[in-house]
Amino acid sequence: MNSALNFRHLSQLCLISGAIATTAVFSPVLPVLSNAANASFHDSPKAVLDEAWQIVNREYVDGNFNYVDWQAVRQTLLGQEYSSSEQAYAALRQALRQLNDPYTRFLDPQQYSELTDQTSGEVSGVGLKLQRDEAARKIVVVEALEGSPAASAGIQAGDYLLMVDGRSTDLMTVEAVSQLIRGEAGSQVTLTIGDRNSQNRRQTVILTRALIEVETVHYEVKAENDTRIGYIRLTEFNAHATEQMQAAITKLLDDDVEAFVLDLRGNPGGLLNSSIEISRMWLQRGSIVRTVDRFGNDDEINANRTALTTLPLAVLVDGRSASSSEILTGALRDNGRATVVGSTTFGKALVQSLHGLSDGSGIAVTVAHYYTPNGTDISRKGITPDIEIDLTAGQLRQLRANPNLLATPSDPQYARAIAVLSETILVNRQQSQPTLSETAEPSRLGRGI
Structure with a gap:
């Protein structure tokens, strides 16, 4: 090759x-x-x-x-x-x-x-997840990550973040506040925290910034009718996505799920290697992606018999699922490993390499074109799902305004994926246990088939 x-x-x-x-x-x-x-x-x-x-x-x-x-x-x-x-x-x-x-x-x-x-999948900060409370006109803490400087200082979900280094956050966006909080690891930042339950109670804490691993994989067991579904949402393919995905699949298998929903909606892509390694967690054999460079040389990347599970799988995508998301989706769909549900993906079939320059700047350069295992060029066309469900403008507004409705019956794409998986699970229950692959780990690959 x-x-x-x-x-x-x-x-x-x-x-x-x-x-x-x-x-x-x-x-x-x-x-x-x-x-x-x-x-x-x-x-x-x-x-x-x-x-x-x-x-x-x-x-x-x-x-x-x-x-x-x-x-x-x-x-x-x-x-x-x-x-x-x-x-x-x-x-x-x-x-x-x-x-x-x-x-x-x-x-x-x-x-x-x-x-x-x-x-890199890491940021230097204090471990706070924030959002803007429009009604209160304040920045509110959604979560203080476990073991982070913020959690160690006693900051809790629901607290208001009133000031950063003496600057009021009242008129700031979440992004602007986050930029103020971030800084070099080991440096300090002063936060003024307000108690949500008491307008007059506030405290000022001085925190030392640390490297915080960014969570790009979120997962849980969903009880749908009489089945247990392992729901995994992947938001980006960064340097920690592979290990986080492996941990999620392993934990959900330990929780005896019968099928998986992999949610790639809104995932803009990321590192090529992450998409390949994550594809291998779901795909036992077959091609993952083929790339072609400026000289016409091509390279085909394949699965390597290291799949963690063969349980039924549905993949959710939309028009913001791009690049690495499309590589993973194309690999799973073309190999018949998953049912793809949602709306047509973004359509970016180019690979970039980024180089650092001598003054600290950088340049990203497109170095290859990629094709799905079936040889499809998805440039500007995207991947059409097996089951197309385009959300209405009202449904999109509702889900974006209230992310807690994602992966619930109020989420039409997720609901359709569950319906498809339920049919497959019912058939599998009625069939006898299949013969395991000679390379499969019985406690993982065979469970629930």
């Missing part, structure tokens, strides 16, 4: 407009300069521009660069003078727009840092 990518660095590849992984491979081809001029070049914004240009020149999936003279682009970038990094960044962004690829993009240092934090 010949592949320029060869997926030696799967953790460096991503499939989402916001999710990335890092690599520090640079190969700048610089002009021949005198020592003084060379030092001046490296100290100027032009050095970063040339690093970015070289990476695109070497890796971009379209060797024709959208019929743009990429060599001329380099000459233009390096032929200008820049009074600031921001001016150089603007020129680079303009150059990249000529490729007509929204996923090949430049990230300034702050954007690069935020995205690497996102896919």
Whole structure:
């Protein structure tokens, strides 16, 4: 199998407009300069521009660069003078727009840092989940994560977060408050907390920020009629998604579920490696995805007989299920492993690699095109579910306004998935126990079949 990518660095590849992984491979081809001029070049914004240009020149999936003279682009970038990094960044962004690829993009240092934090699956903070209480016009604590600095300080769900480092949160969004709370691990932040049950009771606490693992997998046992359903919601494919998914499946199997619902609605994607490893938890054998690079070399990734279960499975998707979500959905659907329920997915079939640049900025570059196991190109078309159920505008508003209604009878897509699984479970109960695969673990793969 010949592949320029060869997926030696799967953790460096991503499939989402916001999710990335890092690599520090640079190969700048610089002009021949005198020592003084060379030092001046490296100290100027032009050095970063040339690093970015070289990476695109070497890796971009379209060797024709959208019929743009990429060599001329380099000459233009390096032929200008820049009074600031921001001016150089603007020129680079303009150059990249000529490729007509929204996923090949430049990230300034702050954007690069935020995205690497996102896919690392960790944030430096105090462990609070927040939401805005519009009626009270305050920021309210939804949860203080167990073992976090916030929980250790006694902060509880329902408390109001009134101030951060002396700044009132009354007119702030949740996102703005979260940015204030985050900071370097080991640094301190001062929070003023109000008791929800007493307008006059408040306390000020000084917390030391720590690295907090972001939960991207949420699961529970759902009692539906006379069946036990393992419900798993995956919100993003970050660096911790694989271990969290494994723990969820294992725990639900221990709780004697008879089937699973895997909810990928609203999941924009993430790390390629996470989608592959999670696919292998559900799929015993068969192809997962095939990628093709700019030279036409392809690489097929397969299951490796490490599935954790063969229990009936339904997958929920919608128009915001993209990239890694579509790889997982396509693998399960094309191999007949799951019934896909919901609305047509986003339709992003491109793989990006992100590189850090020498000034702390970064560039994400599309390096490959991927196809589902059946050879389907889902670009701009998405995956059409086996059972299409498009939610009305009113249903969408209701579910988004009250997330607690997700995976309940008020959720039409979930309700239809349960109906399909119930039929399968009934048939399985009526049949004799099937023969286990020679590689299956009896207590896992055979249970409930």
